[in-house]
Amino acid sequence: xxxxxxxxxxxxxxxxxxxxxxxxxxxxxxxxxxxxxxxxxxxxxxxxxxxxxxxxxxxxxxxxxxxxxxxxxxxxxxxxxxxxxxxxxxxxxxxxxxxxxxxxxxxxxxxxxxxxxxxxxxxxxxxxxxxxxxxxxxxxxxxxxxxxxxxxxxxxxxxxxxxxxxxxxxxxxxxxxxxxxxxxxxxxx
Numbered sequence: 720x721x722x723x724x725x726x727x728x729x730x731x732x733x734x735x736x737x738x739x740x741x742x743x744x745x746x747x748x749x750x751x752x753x754x755x756x757x758x759x760x761x762x763x764x765x766x767x768x769x770x771x772x773x774x775x776x777x778x779x780x781x782x783x784x785x786x787x788x789x790x791x792x793x794x795x796x797x798x799x800x801x802x803x804x805x806x807x808x809x810x811x812x813x814x815x816x817x818x819x820x821x822x823x824x825x826x827x828x829x830x831x832x833x834x835x836x837x838x839x840x841x842x843x844x845x846x847x848x849x850x851x852x853x854x855x856x857x858x859x860x861x862x863x864x865x866x867x868x869x870x871x872x873x874x875x876x877x878x879x880x881x882x883x884x885x886x887x888x889x890x891x892x893x894x895x896x897x898x899x900x901x902x903x904x905x906x907x908x
Contacts, residue, residue: 745770745861745869750896757875760851764875769899773906775858775868779838781905782856783831785810793901794894796822806831809845823848823878836860850877870899 744751745768754763771778781791785808786800797813807830814823825847832839837859844852854874861867872895 741768750899752895760875760877762875762877764854764873765895767872767895767899769870770861771868771870771899771903771906772866773868773903773908774865775834775838775860777906778858778868778870778902779833781902782838782840782858783808783833785812785829788812791905793897801826806833808840810842811847821848821880823880825849825852827852834858848879850879852876870902872898 741751748770750767750769752765752767754765756763781787784791784800785798788795788798788810792798794815795812796815797811799811801809801811803809807828809826809828811824811826814825816822826845827842827847828845829840829842832841837857839855839857841855842853852875854872854876857871857873859869861869
């Protein structure tokens with residue numbers, strides 16, 4: 720029993736240290752990226768977290784409007800909202816890839832939850848140039864401050880095309896911080 724208590728105490732300290740480290744990194748305006756292996760997939764799920772000094776409602780106005788992603792999201796060359804019924808939104812989005820790769824088109828269905836306390840957009844693939852395309856955006860007030868938002872982006876996307884996994888991973892690692900920095904610019908006072 721004593722051994723179990725020691726292990727529990729060590730785990731508690733480790734988790735507290737990890738939480739403090741995350742908070743420090745977020746407050747330094749870092750985009751914190753982690754990955755999680757997905758069984759049967761060669762590519763992991765990617766999670767990115769960052770603070771944005773803007774109200775969640777302002778960021779949500781951009782994220783929920785897939786019909787204007789070509790104006791507001793990087794690498795999107797074409798976007799169209801196909802339908803919206805209640806909290807379900809179907810969108811078609813074309814992602815621009817560098818030459819000689821072909822652009823990727825996907826039609827997804829998203830479920831929207833409009834806060835407070837949480838705003839979220841969770842999508843899954845209906846059809847398109849992907850084997851898998853699912854993910855989410857989640858927005859919450861950071862430490863109860865309605866003028867600061869913790870934005871969390873998760874994505875697991877595997878194109879049908881023969882893009883090497885190493886190139887996809889490198890692209891995600893560079894594009895995701897750019898995405899958050901672009902959202903920061905769009906929502907700045």
